[in-house]
Amino acid sequence: MNSITKNFVNRLAETAAFCCTLGAGMLAISSLAMGQTPASLFPLPPPVVSTIPSNGDVNPYGVAYAPRRVYSDGVLQPEDILVSNFNNSQNLQGTGTTIVRVAAHGTVSTFYQGKPGLGLTAALGIVQHGFVFVGNMPTADGTSATVQPGSLLVLDRNGNLVWSYSNATLINGPWGMAIQDFGGAARVFISNVLNGSVTRLNLQFSDDGESIALQSAVTIASGYNHRLDPAALVLGPSGLYLDADNDILYVASSADNAVYAISGASWITDASAGKGTVIYQDTTHLHGPIDLVMTPTGNLIAANSDGSNVDPNQPSELVEFTLGGQFVAQYSVDANNGGAFGLALSSFSGQAVRLAAVDDNANTLSVFVEPTSSQR
Numbered sequence: 001m002n003s004i005t006k007n008f009v010n011r012l013a014e015t016a017a018f019c020c021t022l023g024a025g026m027l028a029i030s031s032l033a034m035g036q037t038p039a040s041l042f043p044l045p046p047p048v049v050s051t052i053p054s055n056g057d058v059n060p061y062g063v064a065y066a067p068r069r070v071y072s073d074g075v076l077q078p079e080d081i082l083v084s085n086f087n088n089s090q091n092l093q094g095t096g097t098t099i100v101r102v103a104a105h106g107t108v109s110t111f112y113q114g115k116p117g118l119g120l121t122a123a124l125g126i127v128q129h130g131f132v133f134v135g136n137m138p139t140a141d142g143t144s145a146t147v148q149p150g151s152l153l154v155l156d157r158n159g160n161l162v163w164s165y166s167n168a169t170l171i172n173g174p175w176g177m178a179i180q181d182f183g184g185a186a187r188v189f190i191s192n193v194l195n196g197s198v199t200r201l202n203l204q205f206s207d208d209g210e211s212i213a214l215q216s217a218v219t220i221a222s223g224y225n226h227r228l229d230p231a232a233l234v235l236g237p238s239g240l241y242l243d244a245d246n247d248i249l250y251v252a253s254s255a256d257n258a259v260y261a262i263s264g265a266s267w268i269t270d271a272s273a274g275k276g277t278v279i280y281q282d283t284t285h286l287h288g289p290i291d292l293v294m295t296p297t298g299n300l301i302a303a304n305s306d307g308s309n310v311d312p313n314q315p316s317e318l319v320e321f322t323l324g325g326q327f328v329a330q331y332s333v334d335a336n337n338g339g340a341f342g343l344a345l346s347s348f349s350g351q352a353v354r355l356a357a358v359d360d361n362a363n364t365l366s367v368f369v370e371p372t373s374s375q376r
Helices: 009-021 024-033
Strands: 048-050 058-065 081-087 098-102 108-113 120-126 132-136 151-155 161-165 174-181 185-192 197-205 212-222 227-229 233-235 237-243 248-253 258-263 277-281 289-294 300-304 317-321 327-332 340-348 352-359 364-371
Touching: 058 132, 058 352, 058 364, 081 340, 081 364, 098 120, 108 132, 120 185, 120 340, 132 174, 161 212, 174 248, 174 289, 185 237, 197 237, 212 248, 212 258, 237 300, 248 289, 289 340, 317 340
Parallel strands: 058 120, 058 340, 081 120, 120 174, 174 237, 237 289
Antiparallel strands: 048 364, 058 081, 081 098, 098 108, 120 132, 132 151, 151 161, 174 185, 185 197, 197 212, 227 233, 237 248, 248 258, 258 277, 289 300, 300 317, 300 340, 317 327, 340 352, 352 364
């Protein structure tokens, strides 16, 4: 894939305005005029959609793209975006029960509605076999005083619950997720915000995409600062991104305001690696980082929840930085603090990159389309 500009985040506002100003039809005409074929890229989805389902759940946390090779004989389709809700309609934290499906060109529907009081977190991921993984961390009353360890839920491609896993040591406040998808198997990495650790699950899938077998489960990292917080509810290890080519797991810690790298994450058999190595610690630009993605240029983008080290002059920032620890750019998804949570990034047929980001304050999902350099 051709590299995009390194200053990825700086272009988001420009791209969003561009998508809002021009309709999909005009974009397609422009592409044809340049001798390009728009079929795989257009029509574009709306730049902003609501994430509030019919039951009124709010506080969108997790965001995940369905793989382009996902089993498509169900409700879930390639390039769909799923968004998990953490709060219920009364805005009580840790009580949301729904996952919203945003189809590839913008139609919004409820993909899953679970039992009351689940509290679906930002630990959300999808594999080619059509399984959807989502963490939950319930509370009884929306406060940190009643928070519970929760569990990992797995849905099929029609939004039916098919498997769950609970273990208070290995699954203790599942807050972030990264998946290495092999087709018939997967490694699932989960950050645990209640005990400051990271867990790896090795899973096997049946050929028909109907059942799951757990092969192993192990804690591979520990020692991250974590705490209950009356405003943020919890702080600790959060967003995960796996660089599978180099077998490095990146961990965003909202309590430490730092990003760590764990080398050899796929093969570690215990937590002796501790927290890994700090690659970026920046109290100027990090304000409770809660999710991570990597751009095609190899930079990381963190979403700041503003749960710690809050700065009213830098609200709801997406922050881009290099693996060498150099700040690149930032972009605010909301004028107020506390809006940036889940992120997902998908390259699209070599023509563009789509970055999906929730605004937790407005209960919306924005999709930014960044053309690759060859498409400009």
